Amino acid sequence: MAMTALVTGASAGLGAELARQLAADGFRLVLVARDRARLEALAASLAVPCEVLPADLTVPDDLQRVAARLADPARPVDVLVSNAGFGIAAELADSDPADERRLLELLAWAPLRLSQAALPGMLVRGRGGILTVASLAGLLPTGSYAAAKAHAIALSRSIAAQHRADGIRATALLPGFVRTEFHERMGLRRTGVPAIAWADAADVAREGLAGLRRGRAVVVSDWRYRLVRPVLPLVPDRMLGRWTMRRLDPR
Ligand SMILES: NC(=O)c1ccc[n+]([C@@H]2O[C@H](COP(=O)([O-])OP(=O)(O)OC[C@H]3O[C@@H](n4cnc5c(N)ncnc54)[C@H](OP(=O)(O)O)[C@@H]3O)[C@@H](O)[C@H]2O)c1
Structure with a gap:
């Protein structure tokens, strides 16, 4: 019987690409994001049964609806992909506290709550996968x-470490810069960061799904960033701290 994957942030960018690749692997899909029309268009373009579940994951009732869908024993979800996200162009001293709260809820609380909802059924079935798109x-x-x-990386690693023996795979996917709508939605251009630093969403999605299949706890996508990663602990924090969104030019 075909397996089912639930993908958050499926209306655009990496999430849409992950959904397309899961569909190509034969997964049935539950597509989650705020934009119903875009989810329906994606569902219509895929050759597998798709459920469209519009939700703003920073709204508690919406998050609870998605959690309830994941926990429904009558309609098991085999793979959870927590991918929805956004960024804030302003730095902490200048940003809006309401935006910061939504950021934390979407990037940290939602993956925690959705993993928590998905896990009990996965444990009963003795199998399941959780791919968390971190950074x-x-x-x-x-x-x-x-x-x-x-937070998302630490949680995903914990699930991988604590539930591997239960048949559960958890992978944190750590992309560098990826060509999606992410920066445009923040009101930023891609200039300011060299063209070579930008990865394709399809390649990043493929590496994330391959890592999940292989049971890798952490996947740094793209060879360029895999080269950079071992050097990071050697660079002083004050230098790394300059790599903020300020490097990108406003639109
Ligand atoms: N692009 C990069 O350079 C990059 C690098 C590292 C990590 N990432 C991470 O990759 C993930 C995907 O981002 P992307 O690059 O694909 O960006 P994107 O093209 O802007 O897509 C973001 C997705 O998240 C959804 N979303 C945003 N707010 C939401 C909310 N409140 N509730 C539900 N869904 C919401 C959006 O759909 P709706 O607007 O329809 O809700 C959209 O489907 C994010 O977690 C991001 O942090 C991106």
Whole structure:
């Protein structure tokens, strides 16, 4: 019988790409994001049964609806992909506290709550996968986005470590810069960061799903960032801390 994957942030960018690749692997899909029309268009373009579940994951009732869908024993979800996210262009001293709260809720609380909802059924079935799209920023001292992603990485690693023997795979995917709508939605251009630093969403999604299949706890996507990663602990925090969104030019 075909397996089912639930993908958050499936209306655009990496989430849409992850959904397409899961569909190509034969997964049925539950597509989650705020934009119903875009989710429906994606569902119509895929050759597998798709459920469209519009939700703003920073709204408690919406998050609870998605959690309830994951926990429904009558409609098991085999793979959870926690991918929805956004960034804030302003730094902590200047940003809006309401935006910071939404950021933390979407990047840290939602993956925790959805993993918590998915796990009991996966444990009963003795199998399941959780792919959390974090960021290489989660390894850096670059602000509140990085801190929220660090939480997501630590949680995903914990699930991998504590439930591997139960048949559960958990992978934290750590992309560097990826060509999606992410920076445009923040009101930023891609200039300011060299063209070579930008990865394709399809490649990043492929590496994340391959890592999940292989049971890798942490996947740094793209060879360029895999080269950079071992050097990061050698670089002083005050230098790493400059790698904020300020490097990108406003639109
Ligand atoms: N692009 C990069 O350079 C990069 C690098 C490292 C990590 N990441 C991470 O990759 C993930 C995907 O981002 P992306 O690059 O694909 O960005 P994107 O193209 O802007 O897509 C973001 C997705 O998240 C959804 N979303 C945003 N707010 C939401 C909310 N409150 N509730 C539900 N869904 C919401 C959006 O859909 P709706 O607007 O329809 O809700 C959209 O589907 C994020 O977690 C991001 O932090 C991106």
